[in-house]
Amino acid sequence: MQVEAAHIHYCVLIPTYNNGTKIAPVLDAVSDYTSNVIVINDGATDDTAEILARFPQFEVITHPVNQGKGVALRHGFERAIELGYDYAITIDSDGQHDPDDIPLFLQAVAANPGAVVMGARNMEQEGVPGKSSFGNKFSNFWFWAETGISLPDTQTGFRAYPLAPISKKRWITSKFEFEIEVIVRLAWSNVPFESVPISVTYEEDRITHFRMFRDFARISVLNTFLVTLALLFFLPRLLIMRFSLQNSRKKLHDEFKKNKDNPGRMAFSVGLGLFFGIFPVWGFQMLVAFGIGSIFKLNRMVVLFFSNISVPPMIPLIIFLSFVCGAPFVDDPVSIEDFRVLTMDSIYDQLRQYVIGSILFSFLAGGLGTLISFLILTFAQRKPLED
Incomplete structure (x- = not known):
């Protein structure tokens, strides 16, 4: 049975790369909530294309070669904006996230129009890889240093984005670090943030394309750049603006x-x-x-x-x-x-x-x-x- 939020014009974005063994159940579960789905096949070399062909009701963007999760999300945002959606909910294709949590995001969006809604995983639960827990704490600290906003989970890929502020920006990153750039720059634009608790499943055969040394180095360079900009310009301006806008x-x-x-x-x-x-x-x-x-x-x-x-x-x-x-x-x-x-x-x-x-x-x-x-x-x- 399909469940639609009549007052929220949203779509679901699913970037995927060589997750053919995991993506079909994700698509089946998402279809229970909406047919407004855009899948970005980021140059998959497995049977992803054949699996996606079984879901003709969904729109598919295909990259001939792998370009990175950031580019996949950017192209998904661009298409969602072209189609006139107000919000885009992003979800990973590896089965880590539970599509049954989609209503939580819609409720949070309804209660906080215009906010970015971040899914918050329980990083203390059994089965969470140690490197994921450490990486999340590391990312949370730098997001706070760059924006003054404290969030429980800044590395989650399960998010709801307002598309209006995204449509006004040009992005500089293309890989995993894009998910950091987008929330930091939206925070600098005074977009509010909310978090909702979500379920998470880490399976032993989970497929991840995050390369520890290469991608961590790219993220560190980005954080250095963002912290410098925050100290010199964006945080002082944001603090003054927030302060002066209130009585x-x-x-x-x-x-x-x-x-x-x-x-x-x-x-x-x-x-x-x-x-x-x-x-x-x-x-x-x-x-x-x-x-x-x-x-x-x-x-x-x-x-x-x-x-x-x-x-x-x-x-x-x-x-x-x-x-x-x-x-x-x-x-x-x-x-x-x-x-x-x-x-x-x-x-x-x-x-x-x-x-x-x-x-x-x-x-x-x-x-x-x-x-x-x-x-x-x-x-x-x-x-x-x-x-």
Whole structure:
């Protein structure tokens, strides 16, 4: 029996290469949910073509020679976009994934329109290869470093993609690393992410075309490139955009109200934001504060809000107080009188005083911010915050 989601115009993409012994049951199971299936035969040299001929209701794209999973997915996306689909669900052809989980993706898409939905495998279950578990943790870490988003499974091939943002991009990878590039760049475009738990089966005769050294090297090079871009441009822009798009004052009030029973955590969030808003890492305050706040599991919204103490109107005061704090620690300090005629050249000449002072000032502001916030929040526990 075929089950269709009337309100979601989607298709299923199945890239395959020499999985002739596994693909027929996958196609049979997928057909229970939809006939909107695009199979990309990526130059298979086994009996895949003959097996696919038994499913005339599905569209088949055939590559004369193997070009890689990334190219197969890209061509599948292009065809799905041409046919007017809004979403594409990708599933592997080796029998690892259970097509009966397709309704989970449709439910998640319905609840989160426009989001990428990632299938999350239980990597701790019995039978999961050790290299797969390690590789997933490795990939999850780098995705977090590149986007600030934490996902339980970034290597799964069972995903639901919104096609509108994909149609606007040109891709640079062609092999297994494409599945990393696509989610990182969608995250940089502010596309939200959701995860759903899925079943996974690892059989002893499972066919994999992942080559440990070659493909791992390609993935490592890609991650190096993406991390560099993230640090220099995309993460600062994304953090600022996310922060400015919200009603920050109301959001901040809601965060304190929601976490009023944990004054220590919230006070530390305030202090950390103030610390990095003043600490001399100009241009990267929000990014560094966000990362450290995530490591310590603090309230990242509060951290980001208070790291904005270094907004342009406050910069002259921060520089002045930094010079004041650093004056006792240099031989020829800039005095208050000198500050009246302070120029960029004189700031450069007294860079040591500024750096020392700004570090001290950041500790002072962070410590006072934490202490004052803790006292206020502790007092506020006695009566609820007003709406």
